Amino acid sequence: MSIVQVPFDKKFQNIDNTWQLPLENSKQRGHVRFYNYTSPGSTYPTKNVHVAGVYLPPGYNKAHQYPVLYFHHGRGGNHADWFNQGRLHNIVDRLIDSGEMPPVVIITPNLYNLGFAPEDFATNSTDYHYTTYDQIGIYAFDAAVRENYFKYLMPWVEKTFAVGTLPANRSFVGLSMGGGLATEMLYNATDYFDAYGIFSQVPFVPPVAALSVPAFKTKKLLLGAGLYDFALPSTLNAESLLAQAGVKNIMSHISICGGHSWCVWQELARIFLKDVKFAN
Template sequence: MRGYGIALAALLLSSEVLASVTVRKTDRGPTGYEVDFRYVNTTAKRVLIGGGMQPFTDQFHTTGTSYRFNGRYDPHDYKPGDFYVSNPSPQLPAEPAYKWPYEMTQSAEGVWTYTAPFPSGIYSFAYLVNCNYAPNCSIDTGHLVIDPDLPPFQNVPGDQVSSSFQVPFDARFQFSPELNTNFDYALDTPDPHLHRGTVQTANYTSPGSIHPAPDVHDFGIYLPAEYGRSPGNKSYPLLYLSHGAGGNGADWENLGRMSHILDNLIRLGHIPPTVVVTPSFYNLDASGGRFIYGNKSHSVPIPPADAVRQNFEKYLFPWVEAHYDVCRNASCRAFAGLSMGGVLAYEMFVNATDTFDYYGMFSPATNPPYVNASSVAETPALMRKGIMVAYGLYDFVFPQARALQEALDAVGIRYINRVTPFGAHYWNTWLDELWWFGVKVLWKDLPFGVETGRK
């Protein structure tokens, strides 16, 4: 299940190559690495690379609200301190006022290529065929094609609409004193025989669910390398890790290399071997219609956090405990999530307080009412949890996350705060936050004190 992420390059040796992505170490600027894309399509008139590929910017020309104030760079113009950010597509003007930087050229009949230097990071991508404006091209318009030779991690076909690759960090060319955009903690572990866990998808009984089948729902699961090898009946700490709006349970692995991050957190001794479950919160019932990943023409409302919590408590949590060797008490259970998943983590904090002792609220899109003195008086355990509130410096949920912090401060609830210095509302931010959640918060001594973050 991990083959798609093991090799540095997706090299295809067959003479019938349809596509390939190759990450090459160049030992020269601007980044020390170049990425070669090759795609075969004999009927295409134009091919862009999209599906998650973003323009670059720098910390002085970034905003999440308007293209007018964004310094948007082609990757060929990269300089240390630049980073890629999510694209506020509704604000972008049509071509030629704004030209998408990732345009392939036809190097031979039907053979499309593109080469550019890329800095450290994980990049999701798909080919946009006969597409004239990248932000408008999606799977439902018929323009988006997933790389046929680098399939994404997913439960069933259609659960993901992009593949991904990773570029390492080279400090000679990419180091910036203002930022740390080194994402090598998400690379495959250097000693895979000892520290590489397994990641897979699983289906469980969930009455009322409509995907992937009636009364069946799904999740992804990471099992640490030693799982199943240790003698005796060992129960492993358990982290639930939620996606955000418009995503599903395969996102954290396909787009965020969650398993590599966990391998390295465990290998370096930041956390003990831990099981991670990545659930899906859409399609738990038919009330909002079926969620189809990447289908812009079919909008599905985000399910209420309390309804998701109740479903998970009734079906998901018991199923996981019955089928895996995982811990069954709050001291070794955690819930974290990004964006709307951060809202779900907050929901678990206030309404499933006795189920988890650790919470990661990454780019949380929370809104009041928040905890207050009455909440704490009614549930004193709120004061004795390990909490991280994290968001990007250029994150559009920055005000909401700060408001959540102010509410926690007002009642004296201790937590760790991480403001990702290069972070927009995008995967590079959430990689950073998962890593520091493991380093500074997960399974650390409670209650949190002023020294907790130093250990």
């Protein structure tokens, strides 16, 4: 499949999606590369080595400390999705160029081929379609991914790139199945990140233990889905549950552009960056 984006012309269009397009001046653009890092048990791209996407901002300087944002793919996706389909680097370049956010480092991990799979944690079903959702099994898988990232991915990121190491410097965003991982981070790595984006995630049932953590109520959150998204009811339920728990800094957004799709997640990513993580 090829993706073609046409520059906005008000004579023929009424919606300006220029914010998704590359900056005209290539010197103002960041750089996207894919890196290998040591991850015992991984089977891709080779034994005990795993892969992640990395965006470095224009003018990247190792003497500086940048915020680091983790953007996670969904079910069946990979570390390249946020760049290939989401065009996240274009969105970020334009927000940096307009002064709506500072330069950042972005990491796009891959939860597959770590040496274990969702099916390894299955309980009542090995079918991960949402009609027969194995909630216990997928939560156990998310916990295993979290532990793996904290053991191998995040130490490598902080050793390799010029990123801040305080919670205020870190954020985690995920879509669909990756939204489930974002909630796992919110529940069980609450103090590690400052802001969370949870997009089109099913289901959303915060454990009582997580709600009792004081820091849980201070985090900045964006919940979102498409108007025609099968995950929309879960997003609305999440907003209600978190509000009842006393979480203050919640923003929710329902995109009218589509369903469980990239046009929704692109829009949510832009809102997260300029109105949640880096809101004035």
